[in-house]
Amino acid sequence: MRVKMILPALTEATSPFFRPIKYSLFPPLGLATLAAHLDADDEIDLQDEHVEALKLDDEPELVVIQVYITSAYRAYALADHYRKRGAYVCLGGLHVTSLPQEAMQHADTIFLGPGDDTFPEFLRDWRAGAPKKIYASRGQRGIEHIPPLRRDLIKRNLYLVPNSIVVSRGCPHQCNFCYKDAFFQGGKSFYVQRVDAALAEIERLPGRHLYFLDDHLFGDAKFADALFDGMRGMGRLWQAAGTVQSVLKPGLVDKAAQCGLRSLFVGLETLSPENLRSSLKYQNLHKDYGAAIRRLHDNGVMVNGSFVFGMDGDDASVFDRTVEWAVSNGIETATFHIMTPYPGTGLYQQMQSQNRLLHSNWDLYDTRHVVYKPARVTAEELERGYWRAYREFYAWKNIFAGAWTNDSWRERARHIAYAGGWKKFEPLWDFVIRAKRATQMLPTLEAVLNGFGAHPSWSPARQHEKIWVTAMETVDAPPTTSAVRT
Ligand code: B12
Secondary structure, X not given: OEEEEEEOOOHHHHOOOOOOHHHHOOOOHHHHHHHOOOOOOOEEEEEEOOOOOOOOOOOOOEEEEEOOHHHHHHHHHHHHHHHHOOOEEEEEOHHHHHOHHHXXXXXXXXXXXXXXXXXXXXHHHHHOOOOOOEEEOOEOOOOOOOOOOOHHHOOHHHOOOOOEEOOEEEOOOOOOOOOHHHHOOOEOOEEEOOHHHHHHXXXXXXXXXXXXXXXXXXXXXXXXXXXXXXHOOOOOEEEEEEOHHHHHOOOHHHXXXXXXXXXXXXXXXXXXXXXXXXXXXXXXXXXXXXXXXHHXXXXXXEEEEEEEEOXXXXXXXXXXXXXXXXXXXXXXXXXXXXXXXXXXXXXXXXXXXXXXXXXXXXXXXXXXXXXXXXXXXXXXXXXXXXXXHHHHHOOHHHHHHHHOOOOOHHHHHHHHHHHXXXXXXXXXXXXXXXXXXXXXXXXXXXXXXXXHHOOOOOOHHHHHHHHHHHHHHHHHOOOOOOOOOO
Protein backbone atom coordinates (compact mmCIF):
# COMPACT_ATOMS: atom_id res chain seq x y z
CA MET A 1 0.00 0.00 0.00
CA ARG A 2 1.23 3.52 -0.82
CA VAL A 3 0.70 5.82 2.16
CA LYS A 4 1.38 9.52 2.37
CA MET A 5 1.57 11.17 5.80
CA ILE A 6 1.65 14.96 6.02
CA LEU A 7 2.22 17.51 8.75
CA PRO A 8 1.10 20.72 7.02
CA ALA A 9 2.61 24.06 7.99
CA LEU A 10 1.17 27.46 8.62
CA THR A 11 2.21 30.07 6.06
CA GLU A 12 4.93 31.67 8.16
CA ALA A 13 6.83 28.40 8.48
CA THR A 14 7.23 28.14 4.70
CA SER A 15 8.05 31.80 4.03
CA PRO A 16 10.55 32.31 1.19
CA PHE A 17 11.88 35.33 3.09
CA PHE A 18 12.55 34.16 6.60
CA ARG A 19 12.38 30.86 8.48
CA PRO A 20 12.21 31.09 12.28
CA ILE A 21 14.18 28.27 13.93
CA LYS A 22 11.20 27.17 16.01
CA TYR A 23 9.65 25.42 13.00
CA SER A 24 12.78 23.35 12.41
CA LEU A 25 13.11 22.16 15.97
CA PHE A 26 11.03 19.00 16.25
CA PRO A 27 10.10 16.19 13.85
CA PRO A 28 6.47 15.04 13.51
CA LEU A 29 6.29 12.53 16.34
CA GLY A 30 2.52 12.09 16.09
CA LEU A 31 2.68 10.83 12.51
CA ALA A 32 5.76 8.68 13.16
CA THR A 33 3.81 7.12 16.05
CA LEU A 34 0.86 6.34 13.80
CA ALA A 35 3.14 4.99 11.05
CA ALA A 36 4.23 2.22 13.41
CA HIS A 37 0.79 0.63 12.95
CA LEU A 38 1.29 0.24 9.20
CA ASP A 39 2.77 -2.93 7.72
CA ALA A 40 6.50 -3.27 7.19
CA ASP A 41 6.03 -3.59 3.43
CA ASP A 42 3.76 -0.53 3.09
CA GLU A 43 5.42 2.25 1.13
CA ILE A 44 5.31 5.27 3.44
CA ASP A 45 6.24 8.83 2.54
CA LEU A 46 6.17 11.07 5.63
CA GLN A 47 6.51 14.77 4.79
CA ASP A 48 6.72 17.71 7.19
CA GLU A 49 5.95 20.94 5.40
CA HIS A 50 7.73 22.96 8.10
CA VAL A 51 11.04 21.73 6.74
CA GLU A 52 10.49 20.57 3.15
CA ALA A 53 8.45 21.43 0.07
CA LEU A 54 5.62 18.94 -0.35
CA LYS A 55 5.59 16.65 -3.33
CA LEU A 56 2.01 16.90 -4.52
CA ASP A 57 2.05 15.06 -7.86
CA ASP A 58 2.28 11.60 -6.34
CA GLU A 59 -0.47 8.94 -6.31
CA PRO A 60 -0.85 7.56 -2.77
CA GLU A 61 -3.77 5.27 -1.98
CA LEU A 62 -4.08 6.47 1.61
CA VAL A 63 -3.33 9.98 2.88
CA VAL A 64 -3.01 10.73 6.61
CA ILE A 65 -2.93 14.40 7.62
CA GLN A 66 -2.41 15.87 11.09
CA VAL A 67 -4.39 19.06 11.69
CA TYR A 68 -3.45 21.80 14.16
CA ILE A 69 -5.52 24.94 14.44
CA THR A 70 -3.05 27.21 12.63
CA SER A 71 -2.50 24.75 9.80
CA ALA A 72 -6.16 23.76 9.44
CA TYR A 73 -6.86 25.63 6.19
CA ARG A 74 -3.67 24.33 4.63
CA ALA A 75 -4.55 20.80 5.79
CA TYR A 76 -8.01 21.06 4.22
CA ALA A 77 -6.56 22.30 0.91
CA LEU A 78 -4.16 19.33 0.86
CA ALA A 79 -6.97 16.94 1.72
CA ASP A 80 -9.14 18.31 -1.12
CA HIS A 81 -6.17 18.01 -3.49
CA TYR A 82 -5.58 14.33 -2.72
CA ARG A 83 -9.27 13.42 -2.75
CA LYS A 84 -9.49 14.86 -6.26
CA ARG A 85 -6.58 12.59 -7.21
CA GLY A 86 -8.52 9.59 -5.97
CA ALA A 87 -6.78 8.97 -2.64
CA TYR A 88 -8.59 8.01 0.57
CA VAL A 89 -7.99 10.86 3.01
CA CYS A 90 -7.87 10.62 6.83
CA LEU A 91 -7.78 13.72 9.00
CA GLY A 92 -6.99 13.70 12.70
CA GLY A 93 -5.37 15.67 15.48
CA LEU A 94 -6.38 18.45 17.84
CA HIS A 95 -8.31 20.70 15.52
CA VAL A 96 -10.30 17.84 13.98
CA THR A 97 -11.25 16.69 17.47
CA SER A 98 -12.41 20.19 18.45
CA LEU A 99 -14.37 20.83 15.25
CA PRO A 100 -15.34 17.53 13.61
CA GLN A 101 -18.14 19.05 11.50
CA GLU A 102 -15.69 21.43 9.86
CA ALA A 103 -13.03 18.78 9.19
CA MET A 104 -15.53 16.22 7.89
CA GLN A 105 -16.14 18.32 4.76
CA HIS A 106 -12.61 17.55 3.63
CA ALA A 107 -12.05 13.92 4.63
CA ASP A 108 -13.18 10.38 3.96
CA THR A 109 -12.58 9.50 7.60
CA ILE A 110 -11.92 11.67 10.62
CA PHE A 111 -10.39 10.70 13.96
CA LEU A 112 -11.25 12.26 17.30
CA GLY A 113 -8.66 12.22 20.07
CA PRO A 114 -5.38 10.30 20.17
CA GLY A 115 -4.97 7.83 17.31
CA ASP A 116 -3.12 5.11 19.19
CA ASP A 117 -6.14 2.83 19.47
CA THR A 118 -8.37 4.11 16.64
CA PHE A 119 -5.83 4.17 13.79
CA PRO A 120 -5.05 0.42 13.98
CA GLU A 121 -8.80 -0.22 14.17
CA PHE A 122 -9.32 1.89 11.04
CA LEU A 123 -6.51 0.07 9.21
CA ARG A 124 -8.17 -3.26 9.89
CA ASP A 125 -11.53 -1.94 8.63
CA TRP A 126 -9.95 -0.27 5.61
CA ARG A 127 -8.11 -3.38 4.53
CA ALA A 128 -11.38 -5.27 4.94
CA GLY A 129 -13.06 -2.68 2.70
CA ALA A 130 -15.35 -1.23 5.39
CA PRO A 131 -13.86 1.92 6.93
CA LYS A 132 -16.10 4.09 9.09
CA LYS A 133 -16.58 7.84 8.66
CA ILE A 134 -15.60 8.66 12.24
CA TYR A 135 -13.39 6.97 14.78
CA ALA A 136 -13.48 8.38 18.30
CA SER A 137 -11.02 7.43 21.01
CA ARG A 138 -12.89 6.86 24.26
CA GLY A 139 -12.45 5.36 27.71
CA GLN A 140 -9.41 3.52 28.98
CA ARG A 141 -6.89 4.62 26.42
CA GLY A 142 -3.19 4.02 26.90
CA ILE A 143 0.24 3.92 25.31
CA GLU A 144 1.60 0.99 27.25
CA HIS A 145 1.54 -1.38 24.31
CA ILE A 146 2.08 0.79 21.24
CA PRO A 147 4.85 -0.28 18.85
CA PRO A 148 8.06 1.79 18.74
CA LEU A 149 7.56 4.84 16.54
CA ARG A 150 8.99 4.80 13.00
CA ARG A 151 11.99 7.10 13.45
CA ASP A 152 13.41 5.75 10.21
CA LEU A 153 10.82 7.90 8.40
CA ILE A 154 12.15 11.11 10.01
CA LYS A 155 14.66 13.16 8.02
CA ARG A 156 16.91 13.86 10.98
CA ASN A 157 19.24 16.33 9.28
CA LEU A 158 16.38 18.81 8.82
CA TYR A 159 15.84 19.29 12.55
CA LEU A 160 17.83 20.93 15.29
CA VAL A 161 16.34 18.50 17.81
CA PRO A 162 15.81 15.19 16.02
CA ASN A 163 15.82 13.39 19.37
CA SER A 164 12.49 14.69 20.59
CA ILE A 165 10.54 12.12 22.52
CA VAL A 166 7.16 11.76 24.28
CA VAL A 167 6.67 9.23 27.07
CA SER A 168 3.25 10.34 28.33
CA ARG A 169 0.07 11.92 27.01
CA GLY A 170 -1.86 14.83 28.51
CA CYS A 171 -1.49 16.28 31.98
CA PRO A 172 -3.04 15.78 35.43
CA HIS A 173 -4.21 19.43 35.69
CA GLN A 174 -7.29 21.19 34.29
CA CYS A 175 -6.37 24.74 33.16
CA ASN A 176 -9.27 26.28 31.25
CA PHE A 177 -7.16 27.53 28.30
CA CYS A 178 -5.43 24.22 27.60
CA TYR A 179 -6.12 21.96 24.61
CA LYS A 180 -6.44 18.99 26.95
CA ASP A 181 -10.18 18.85 27.64
CA ALA A 182 -10.95 19.50 23.99
CA PHE A 183 -8.75 16.59 22.92
CA PHE A 184 -9.15 13.82 25.49
CA GLN A 185 -12.95 13.88 25.53
CA GLY A 186 -14.71 10.99 27.22
CA GLY A 187 -11.72 9.18 28.67
CA LYS A 188 -8.40 9.27 30.44
CA SER A 189 -6.54 12.54 29.93
CA PHE A 190 -3.21 11.69 31.47
CA TYR A 191 -1.31 8.45 31.04
CA VAL A 192 2.25 7.27 30.73
CA GLN A 193 4.30 4.72 28.83
CA ARG A 194 5.88 1.71 30.54
CA VAL A 195 9.18 2.79 32.10
CA ASP A 196 11.10 0.01 30.36
CA ALA A 197 9.63 0.98 26.98
CA ALA A 198 10.49 4.65 27.58
CA LEU A 199 14.07 3.74 28.52
CA ALA A 200 14.39 1.48 25.49
CA GLU A 201 13.21 4.36 23.26
CA ILE A 202 15.85 6.62 24.82
CA GLU A 203 18.54 4.01 24.24
CA ARG A 204 17.58 3.86 20.58
CA LEU A 205 18.27 7.59 20.14
CA PRO A 206 21.81 8.35 18.94
CA GLY A 207 23.97 11.08 20.47
CA ARG A 208 23.43 12.83 23.80
CA HIS A 209 20.71 15.39 23.52
CA LEU A 210 17.02 14.69 24.16
CA TYR A 211 13.96 16.90 24.27
CA PHE A 212 10.92 15.53 26.07
CA LEU A 213 7.80 17.09 24.52
CA ASP A 214 5.52 15.79 27.26
CA ASP A 215 3.14 18.41 28.62
CA HIS A 216 4.32 17.62 32.14
CA LEU A 217 7.12 15.08 32.44
CA PHE A 218 6.88 15.16 36.25
CA GLY A 219 3.08 14.73 36.29
CA ASP A 220 3.25 11.11 37.46
CA ALA A 221 5.90 11.31 40.17
CA LYS A 222 6.33 7.54 40.48
CA PHE A 223 6.87 7.14 36.75
CA ALA A 224 9.25 10.11 36.58
CA ASP A 225 11.24 8.84 39.53
CA ALA A 226 11.73 5.41 37.93
CA LEU A 227 12.53 7.00 34.58
CA PHE A 228 15.23 9.21 36.10
CA ASP A 229 16.69 6.21 37.95
CA GLY A 230 16.92 4.39 34.64
CA MET A 231 18.50 7.38 32.90
CA ARG A 232 21.25 7.74 35.45
CA GLY A 233 24.57 6.93 33.86
CA MET A 234 23.29 7.26 30.30
CA GLY A 235 25.26 10.48 29.83
CA ARG A 236 22.32 12.38 28.32
CA LEU A 237 21.69 16.12 28.26
CA TRP A 238 17.99 16.85 28.12
CA GLN A 239 15.22 19.42 28.18
CA ALA A 240 11.59 19.06 29.20
CA ALA A 241 8.49 20.79 30.60
CA GLY A 242 7.18 20.74 34.17
CA THR A 243 5.13 22.78 36.63
CA VAL A 244 6.17 25.17 39.42
CA GLN A 245 4.57 22.76 41.85
CA SER A 246 6.69 19.82 40.69
CA VAL A 247 9.86 21.91 40.87
CA LEU A 248 9.14 22.93 44.45
CA LYS A 249 8.51 19.35 45.59
CA PRO A 250 11.71 18.05 47.14
CA GLY A 251 13.62 15.33 45.32
CA LEU A 252 12.39 14.91 41.80
CA VAL A 253 14.04 17.88 40.11
CA ASP A 254 17.33 17.13 41.83
CA LYS A 255 17.16 13.60 40.49
CA ALA A 256 16.27 14.88 37.03
CA ALA A 257 19.25 17.23 37.06
CA GLN A 258 21.55 14.40 38.12
CA CYS A 259 20.60 12.40 35.04
CA GLY A 260 21.01 15.33 32.63
CA LEU A 261 18.11 17.82 32.84
CA ARG A 262 19.57 21.16 31.71
CA SER A 263 16.57 23.31 30.84
CA LEU A 264 12.92 23.24 31.84
CA PHE A 265 9.93 24.87 30.18
CA VAL A 266 7.71 26.10 33.03
CA GLY A 267 4.15 27.38 32.56
CA LEU A 268 4.33 30.43 34.82
CA GLU A 269 1.53 32.05 32.76
CA THR A 270 0.84 35.07 34.97
CA LEU A 271 2.04 36.81 38.10
CA SER A 272 -1.55 37.54 39.17
CA PRO A 273 -3.40 35.22 41.58
CA GLU A 274 -6.70 36.55 40.20
CA ASN A 275 -5.70 35.36 36.70
CA LEU A 276 -4.58 31.99 38.03
CA ARG A 277 -7.94 31.50 39.72
CA SER A 278 -9.97 32.51 36.68
CA SER A 279 -7.99 30.17 34.43
CA LEU A 280 -8.31 27.31 36.96
CA LYS A 281 -4.53 27.05 37.20
CA TYR A 282 -4.82 26.33 40.92
CA GLN A 283 -1.58 24.36 41.01
CA ASN A 284 0.35 27.64 40.59
CA LEU A 285 -1.62 29.56 43.26
CA HIS A 286 0.37 30.67 46.29
CA LYS A 287 3.51 29.08 44.89
CA ASP A 288 6.74 31.00 45.19
CA TYR A 289 7.83 31.34 41.56
CA GLY A 290 11.13 32.92 42.59
CA ALA A 291 11.94 29.94 44.83
CA ALA A 292 11.15 27.53 41.98
CA ILE A 293 13.54 29.36 39.67
CA ARG A 294 16.28 29.40 42.30
CA ARG A 295 15.82 25.69 42.85
CA LEU A 296 16.26 25.01 39.14
CA HIS A 297 19.27 27.29 38.89
CA ASP A 298 20.85 25.68 41.96
CA ASN A 299 20.56 22.39 40.10
CA GLY A 300 22.16 23.82 36.98
CA VAL A 301 18.84 23.84 35.09
CA MET A 302 17.98 26.81 32.87
CA VAL A 303 14.42 28.13 32.81
CA ASN A 304 12.18 28.78 29.81
CA GLY A 305 9.33 30.73 31.43
CA SER A 306 6.04 30.73 29.54
CA PHE A 307 3.73 33.72 30.04
CA VAL A 308 0.25 34.56 28.76
CA PHE A 309 -0.89 38.16 28.24
CA GLY A 310 -4.48 39.37 28.03
CA MET A 311 -6.15 37.45 30.84
CA ASP A 312 -9.05 39.38 32.33
CA GLY A 313 -6.99 40.65 35.27
CA ASP A 314 -4.29 42.14 33.00
CA ASP A 315 -4.09 45.88 32.53
CA ALA A 316 -1.63 47.85 30.39
CA SER A 317 1.13 47.53 33.01
CA VAL A 318 1.35 43.75 32.68
CA PHE A 319 3.97 43.68 29.91
CA ASP A 320 6.67 45.76 31.56
CA ARG A 321 6.04 44.25 34.97
CA THR A 322 6.35 40.73 33.64
CA VAL A 323 9.55 41.41 31.70
CA GLU A 324 11.12 43.17 34.66
CA TRP A 325 10.26 40.28 36.94
CA ALA A 326 11.57 37.67 34.50
CA VAL A 327 14.86 39.53 33.99
CA SER A 328 15.41 40.15 37.68
CA ASN A 329 14.85 36.47 38.43
CA GLY A 330 17.45 35.44 35.86
CA ILE A 331 15.08 33.49 33.60
CA GLU A 332 17.17 32.52 30.58
CA THR A 333 14.46 32.37 27.93
CA ALA A 334 10.84 33.47 27.94
CA THR A 335 7.98 32.52 25.67
CA PHE A 336 5.17 35.06 25.58
CA HIS A 337 1.68 34.37 24.25
CA ILE A 338 -1.43 36.39 23.67
CA MET A 339 -4.24 34.47 25.34
CA THR A 340 -5.96 32.41 22.65
CA PRO A 341 -9.25 30.57 23.16
CA TYR A 342 -8.96 27.27 21.28
CA PRO A 343 -12.26 25.70 20.22
CA GLY A 344 -13.37 23.02 22.64
CA THR A 345 -11.70 24.57 25.68
CA GLY A 346 -13.42 26.07 28.73
CA LEU A 347 -11.94 29.44 27.79
CA TYR A 348 -13.51 29.26 24.32
CA GLN A 349 -16.95 28.50 25.80
CA GLN A 350 -16.57 31.40 28.20
CA MET A 351 -15.60 33.84 25.43
CA GLN A 352 -18.39 32.57 23.21
CA SER A 353 -21.03 32.88 25.91
CA GLN A 354 -19.84 36.43 26.66
CA ASN A 355 -19.91 37.23 22.94
CA ARG A 356 -16.25 38.23 22.99
CA LEU A 357 -14.86 36.25 20.05
CA LEU A 358 -13.83 38.57 17.21
CA HIS A 359 -13.69 36.00 14.38
CA SER A 360 -12.87 32.40 13.57
CA ASN A 361 -10.04 32.83 11.11
CA TRP A 362 -7.96 29.92 12.47
CA ASP A 363 -4.79 31.16 10.77
CA LEU A 364 -4.73 33.95 13.32
CA TYR A 365 -5.23 31.72 16.36
CA ASP A 366 -1.47 31.56 16.69
CA THR A 367 -1.03 33.28 20.09
CA ARG A 368 0.40 36.35 18.36
CA HIS A 369 -2.92 37.91 17.33
CA VAL A 370 -5.80 39.05 19.49
CA VAL A 371 -8.88 37.05 18.53
CA TYR A 372 -11.20 38.10 21.40
CA LYS A 373 -12.22 41.30 23.19
CA PRO A 374 -9.80 41.72 26.10
CA ALA A 375 -11.25 43.02 29.38
CA ARG A 376 -8.90 45.77 30.57
CA VAL A 377 -6.72 46.64 27.55
CA THR A 378 -7.56 47.24 23.92
CA ALA A 379 -6.66 44.66 21.30
CA GLU A 380 -4.06 47.07 19.87
CA GLU A 381 -2.47 47.62 23.29
CA LEU A 382 -2.32 43.89 23.79
CA GLU A 383 -0.58 43.15 20.49
CA ARG A 384 1.82 46.08 20.90
CA GLY A 385 2.59 45.08 24.49
CA TYR A 386 3.20 41.48 23.46
CA TRP A 387 5.77 42.46 20.82
CA ARG A 388 7.36 44.99 23.18
CA ALA A 389 7.75 42.28 25.84
CA TYR A 390 9.69 40.11 23.38
CA ARG A 391 11.86 43.04 22.25
CA GLU A 392 12.59 44.13 25.80
CA PHE A 393 13.22 40.71 27.26
CA TYR A 394 15.68 39.86 24.50
CA ALA A 395 17.37 43.28 24.40
CA TRP A 396 21.10 42.78 25.04
CA LYS A 397 20.93 44.97 28.15
CA ASN A 398 18.34 42.65 29.67
CA ILE A 399 20.11 39.47 28.57
CA PHE A 400 23.18 40.77 30.39
CA ALA A 401 21.15 41.92 33.41
CA GLY A 402 19.57 38.46 33.64
CA ALA A 403 22.93 36.74 33.24
CA TRP A 404 24.42 38.86 36.00
CA THR A 405 21.96 37.46 38.55
CA ASN A 406 24.43 34.53 38.53
CA ASP A 407 27.68 34.69 40.48
CA SER A 408 29.58 32.34 38.25
CA TRP A 409 31.17 33.37 34.96
CA ARG A 410 30.32 30.10 33.30
CA GLU A 411 26.65 30.47 34.28
CA ARG A 412 26.67 34.00 32.90
CA ALA A 413 28.24 32.80 29.67
CA ARG A 414 25.69 30.01 29.39
CA HIS A 415 22.80 32.42 29.96
CA ILE A 416 24.07 34.85 27.32
CA ALA A 417 24.82 32.12 24.79
CA TYR A 418 21.46 30.39 25.26
CA ALA A 419 19.23 33.49 25.27
CA GLY A 420 21.25 35.20 22.55
CA GLY A 421 21.40 32.03 20.48
CA TRP A 422 17.64 31.77 20.11
CA LYS A 423 16.81 35.36 19.43
CA LYS A 424 19.88 37.27 18.34
CA PHE A 425 21.16 35.14 15.50
CA GLU A 426 18.00 34.70 13.47
CA PRO A 427 19.68 35.32 10.09
CA LEU A 428 22.16 32.56 10.98
CA TRP A 429 19.31 30.15 11.76
CA ASP A 430 17.62 31.12 8.50
CA PHE A 431 20.82 30.26 6.64
CA VAL A 432 21.28 26.97 8.48
CA ILE A 433 17.70 25.90 7.76
CA ARG A 434 17.96 26.72 4.06
CA ALA A 435 21.27 24.85 3.84
CA LYS A 436 19.44 21.86 5.45
CA ARG A 437 22.08 21.75 8.18
CA ALA A 438 19.91 22.19 11.30
CA THR A 439 21.25 19.02 12.95
CA GLN A 440 24.81 20.24 12.55
CA MET A 441 24.10 22.95 15.13
CA LEU A 442 23.31 20.32 17.76
CA PRO A 443 26.86 20.12 19.20
CA THR A 444 26.68 23.88 19.79
CA LEU A 445 23.39 23.50 21.63
CA GLU A 446 24.88 20.68 23.70
CA ALA A 447 27.94 22.74 24.58
CA VAL A 448 25.71 25.59 25.77
CA LEU A 449 23.42 23.29 27.74
CA ASN A 450 26.32 21.75 29.57
CA GLY A 451 27.55 25.24 30.43
CA PHE A 452 30.83 24.86 28.53
CA GLY A 453 31.85 22.11 30.92
CA ALA A 454 30.20 23.40 34.09
CA HIS A 455 27.33 20.87 33.81
CA PRO A 456 28.62 17.91 31.84
CA SER A 457 26.58 14.74 31.61
CA TRP A 458 28.17 11.84 33.41
CA SER A 459 28.31 8.26 32.26
CA PRO A 460 30.76 5.49 33.03
CA ALA A 461 31.81 5.57 29.37
CA ARG A 462 32.65 9.23 29.70
CA GLN A 463 34.94 9.06 32.70
CA HIS A 464 37.79 10.50 30.67
CA GLU A 465 35.67 13.56 29.99
CA LYS A 466 34.83 13.90 33.67
CA ILE A 467 38.48 13.82 34.57
CA TRP A 468 39.24 16.36 31.87
CA VAL A 469 36.49 18.73 33.01
CA THR A 470 37.52 18.42 36.65
CA ALA A 471 41.06 19.29 35.64
CA MET A 472 39.76 22.30 33.71
CA GLU A 473 37.74 23.39 36.69
CA THR A 474 40.81 23.30 38.95
CA VAL A 475 42.74 25.43 36.51
CA ASP A 476 39.92 27.73 35.49
CA ALA A 477 37.79 28.38 38.52
CA PRO A 478 38.47 31.66 40.25
CA PRO A 479 39.35 30.72 43.85
CA THR A 480 36.67 33.01 45.30
CA THR A 481 33.82 31.55 43.25
CA SER A 482 31.95 28.73 44.88
CA ALA A 483 29.20 28.63 42.29
CA VAL A 484 31.14 26.71 39.63
CA ARG A 485 29.28 23.43 39.77
CA THR A 486 30.67 20.08 38.89
C1 B12 B 1 6.08 20.07 19.58
C2 B12 B 1 4.99 21.11 19.44
C3 B12 B 1 5.16 22.09 18.49
C4 B12 B 1 6.37 22.14 17.57
C5 B12 B 1 6.30 21.25 16.36
C6 B12 B 1 5.07 20.43 16.11
C7 B12 B 1 5.35 19.08 15.51
N1 B12 B 1 6.46 18.89 14.85
O1 B12 B 1 4.52 18.20 15.65
C8 B12 B 1 6.42 23.63 17.14
C9 B12 B 1 7.41 24.34 18.03
C10 B12 B 1 6.76 23.90 15.69
C11 B12 B 1 5.01 24.08 17.47
C12 B12 B 1 4.51 25.24 16.97
C13 B12 B 1 3.23 25.70 17.27
N2 B12 B 1 2.36 25.16 18.10
CO1 B12 B 1 2.70 23.51 19.01
N3 B12 B 1 2.94 22.02 20.14
C14 B12 B 1 3.85 21.07 20.25
C15 B12 B 1 3.52 20.10 21.40
C16 B12 B 1 4.26 20.59 22.64
C17 B12 B 1 3.82 18.61 21.22
C18 B12 B 1 3.25 17.93 19.96
C19 B12 B 1 3.63 16.48 19.96
O2 B12 B 1 4.64 16.11 19.41
N4 B12 B 1 2.85 15.63 20.63
C20 B12 B 1 3.12 14.19 20.76
C21 B12 B 1 2.45 13.36 19.67
C22 B12 B 1 2.70 11.89 19.92
O3 B12 B 1 1.07 13.60 19.76
P1 B12 B 1 0.26 14.33 18.61
O4 B12 B 1 1.16 15.10 17.75
O5 B12 B 1 -0.89 15.01 19.22
O6 B12 B 1 -0.32 13.09 17.72
C23 B12 B 1 -1.31 12.20 18.21
C24 B12 B 1 -2.77 12.65 18.04
O7 B12 B 1 -2.93 14.02 17.88
C25 B12 B 1 -3.35 11.86 16.94
N5 B12 B 1 -3.28 12.39 15.58
C26 B12 B 1 -2.70 13.48 15.10
N6 B12 B 1 -2.90 13.58 13.79
C27 B12 B 1 -3.60 12.54 13.40
C28 B12 B 1 -4.07 12.15 12.14
C29 B12 B 1 -4.78 10.96 12.04
C30 B12 B 1 -5.31 10.54 10.70
C31 B12 B 1 -5.01 10.16 13.18
C32 B12 B 1 -5.68 8.85 13.07
C33 B12 B 1 -4.57 10.57 14.44
C34 B12 B 1 -3.87 11.75 14.53
O8 B12 B 1 -2.61 10.65 17.01
C35 B12 B 1 -1.25 10.93 17.39
C36 B12 B 1 -0.75 9.77 18.20
O9 B12 B 1 -1.52 9.63 19.36
C37 B12 B 1 1.97 20.35 21.52
C38 B12 B 1 1.37 20.02 22.86
C39 B12 B 1 0.81 18.62 22.83
N7 B12 B 1 0.99 17.92 23.89
O10 B12 B 1 0.26 18.16 21.84
C40 B12 B 1 1.83 21.82 21.11
C41 B12 B 1 0.55 22.31 20.38
C42 B12 B 1 0.16 21.26 19.38
N8 B12 B 1 0.96 23.51 19.68
C43 B12 B 1 0.03 24.37 19.64
C44 B12 B 1 0.17 25.64 19.02
C45 B12 B 1 -0.97 26.61 19.22
C46 B12 B 1 1.30 25.97 18.29
C47 B12 B 1 1.59 27.32 17.61
C48 B12 B 1 0.44 28.01 16.93
C49 B12 B 1 2.15 28.16 18.76
C50 B12 B 1 2.91 29.38 18.43
N9 B12 B 1 2.45 30.51 18.88
O11 B12 B 1 3.95 29.29 17.82
C51 B12 B 1 2.72 26.93 16.62
C52 B12 B 1 2.22 26.67 15.20
C53 B12 B 1 2.04 25.22 14.86
C54 B12 B 1 1.72 24.98 13.39
N10 B12 B 1 2.65 24.45 12.66
O12 B12 B 1 0.68 25.29 12.90
C55 B12 B 1 -1.22 23.91 20.34
C56 B12 B 1 -2.29 23.48 19.31
C57 B12 B 1 -3.69 23.89 19.66
C58 B12 B 1 -4.65 23.39 18.60
N11 B12 B 1 -5.91 23.38 18.98
O13 B12 B 1 -4.31 23.05 17.49
C59 B12 B 1 -0.66 22.82 21.24
C60 B12 B 1 -1.64 21.70 21.63
C61 B12 B 1 -0.11 23.46 22.54
C62 B12 B 1 -1.12 24.32 23.22
N12 B12 B 1 -0.87 25.59 23.24
O14 B12 B 1 -2.12 23.92 23.73
N13 B12 B 1 4.39 23.22 18.27
